[in-house]
Amino acid sequence: MSKTFSKSDVASHNKGDNLWIIVDDDVYDLTKFQDEHPGGKKILTRVAGKDASKQFWKYHNEGILKKYKPKLQVGSLDSKPKAEPTPEPSSTYAAPQPTKETKKAITPSSAQTEEAEPLEPFGSLIPFADPNWYQGFHSPYFNESHAALRAEVRQWVESDIEPYVTEWDEKKEVPREIFLEAGRRGYLAGLLGVKYPVEYVKSSIKSVSPEHWDLFHEMIITDELSRVGSGGFVWNMIGGFGIGGPPLIKFGKKALKDRIMPGLLSGEKRICLAITEPDAGSDVANLTCEAKLSEDGKHYIVNGEKKWITNGIWCDYFTTAVRTGGEGMNGVTLLLIEREFGGVSTRRMDCQGVWSSGTTYITFEDVKVPVENVLGKENQGFKVIMTNFNHERMGIIIQCLRFSRVCYEESVKYANKRRTFGKKLIEHPVIRMKLAHMARQIEASYSWLENLIYQCEKMGETEAMLRLGGPIAGLKAQSTLTFEFCAREASQIFGGLSYSRGGQGAKVERLYRDVRAYAIPGGSEEIMLDLSMRQSLRVAKMTGMKL
Ligand code: HEM
Known part of the structure; x- marks a missing residue:
């Protein structure tokens, strides 16, 4: 947006038929929009010609600006600081291309040596809102290729998906173009729980070379897609593909796969x-x-x-x-x-x-x-179905834990702006207690998840089916219970805003409704908990358990 205005220029647009406002040093023309503004026309007239940043952030999330900016922004204030030439690694930075050093840092296995430095901090840096390897903590599992993929997916999600998810959910449909784009970007081919199938794709993923693809990369795609806070969206993308595709690629005859896989992986x-x-x-x-x-x-x-x-x-x-x-x-x-x-x-x-x-x-x-x-x-x-269950359940776990983080992150942000009884919500110990209970469950479950992904990466198909069936079932129950808890607590923190649909509480309201779609399918909590014991004991007996 190249046009610049002084504050007094904007002040002259202060009438109902000529209504401009300033939000964060950017200038918006709301003359036409005011009639369709869900918060009403009058409230906008009161801030016409003025800096309305404070009022804007009181009632809206970032998603609203992202969605409406292209339509309503007419320029910026002449006093707006110039953008930095090199963007900080933040939630909106562009996907870095792997450099020579980066490529050197990527080992064929996903495990890094213990001496590895932590990766650059990334994202909001709100404690526990992202996994701790996003926040400068050491990790044996992730390297630069994972960080590059994370940035690539996040940028796409934040610009082309997140602002529209509520609208798509209400329409009960996601534009076909989004699925096709996931194919073009090579993401679909990375979501089948197998080595990256280069033979069936025209172009592979920008940030990671196919020979270095591992299950942690797959987890990152699912995890980052889940940040939009909609089970409907994530299942639209991978709910059928991620569980219907693996049996075909693993157990289908070559002629069948050669005929079908290319169309599936391109999203057509x-x-x-x-x-x-x-x-x-x-x-x-x-x-x-x-x-x-x-x-x-x-x-x-x-x-x-x-x-x-x-x-x-x-x-x-x-x-x-x-x-x-x-x-x-x-x-x-x-x-x-x-x-x-x-x-x-x-x-x-x-x-x-x-x-x-x-x-x-x-x-x-x-x-x-x-x-x-x-x-x-x-x-x-039946064996094919059982093998497939582990992959399906891992997907459910990744989604549930990210949705739990979304509930938590939205709550932290809201608790830092909403005031009751003369204080911000975050200053009330009862609210901090809720957040702490959310965070401890998320972090404990995520550590188990990382460990099980590592086991899946290292074990062969049959060993994984036998030995990981129990723990994965246990973690599936653990993560759906965590999700249910976080959705409920977030809803209490948001109050009425998470009871009505849309607006600031939209993600929490939607996720609260999505909880049961995770707790029941793919093995209900009851079946999962029972299986976790039965299967683990059975395998342990076979491998020498001493009672
Ligand atoms: C660029 C300018 C603006 C845009 C694009 C915009 C857009 C919206 C949208 C889409 C909603 C529906 C709720 C949601 O999805 O979050 C909404 C609600 C609302 N807006 Fe705005 N708005 C703008 C500026 C403002 C300003 C400056 C104020 C206050 C002075 C305001 C006050 C409200 C209120 C009170 C609601 C209702 C919130 C609720 O239901 O809890 N808006 N706005």
Whole structure:
């Protein structure tokens, strides 16, 4: 914005039909906007021609300025300090390109030596609002490539996503362009829990070379996307893809993958995971959607229903659990069903939360699926499903812990501006106590998460399925309970602002509604806690536990 104005220039625009204001040394023309201002016209007339920064920040978040700036800003004050030529590493700085030194610093494994220096501080620096490796703490897990990816994703999220998320959630849809952009940026290919699949992408991620890709990079993409504080948005992006894609890339036949993966990774096609049924949720082994082999042995004929399937309404492919054999887990097969085969109907379900994720009811009616579309082997789908659960649950954990941080961060910011009984909220010990209880749970859970990601990185697929199933289930329950606690406490801190939708409490209000979408699917808290003990004890018995 090149135009500059003096304070007295702005002061002359002080009428209803000519209404300018100043916010943080920038000048805004609100003449047309005042009629649609949700806070009313009158309140703006009172500050017409004046510096309204203080009033503005009392009622709005940063997101409002980001969204409306391009439309309403007409210039800046001539007294506005010039922007620094080199931006500080802050929440809005541009993604650095890996330098020679950076590349040297990246070791093939994600683990750094103990002597490694901490990374440059990044983000708001509010204690516990980001993981501590963002805030100058030492970490054995993260290096410069992780920091570069973090900055790259954050910049995209802050400029193109966060300001619009409330609007998208209300519309129950995210523009297709955002998913396509995730494909162009190479992010989708990094979210499948496998080595970066270079063979299926046109361009890979800017900040990290594919051979150095690891599960901590994958975590960063999910974590940074989750900062928008919307389960609906995150699930729109990866809720189907991140759990429907891995069985295909890990267990699909080469010809099938060669045909399908490129379109999926570019974002042009979409995939979801269809396991749950009206009558089979956590009890996966008892699903009834049936697939009968045709007489010539070339096709399966699929009939049945699937329920609560994330992204289903938009999907071209359905990674589907079907019954091909007898009762129980040994009669289940995983099939890739394509919408083009015909006989697939999808309808949107109305749910309490995750509105923009497209929760779907699916009906399969005499769908003819070639046998080449089996993922893994016939009647051995249960193992594929179990392997997939660890990846799915890790995704849920990453999201829940970031959402907990969002609740906490929003609360800290709000508590530092809202005054009651002559003090800021943060000056009331009862509020600090709430924040402390949020922070301790977030930090403890995140440390466990880092450790389990490291274990996933080091262990082979089968070892991870056996040995990590228990701890991951335990951490899934721990993180959904943490999320529920943080959403509730944040809501108490925001009061009425988190009861109405939109505005300053928008993220907290939305996340409060999203909690159940995390505590129930992917294994309910009860099942997870029980599994964490059963599985851990079973494996320990096999590996020599002494009682
Ligand atoms: C660039 C200028 C402004 C823009 C783009 C803007 C935009 C908005 C928007 C979108 C909302 C809906 C709530 C939300 O989403 O946060 C809102 C609410 C509100 N605005 Fe503004 N506004 C501006 C300036 C101001 C100023 C200068 C004042 C006060 C003098 C003000 C007072 C309010 C109030 C009181 C509300 C209602 C808050 C609530 O519901 O709790 N606005 N504004």
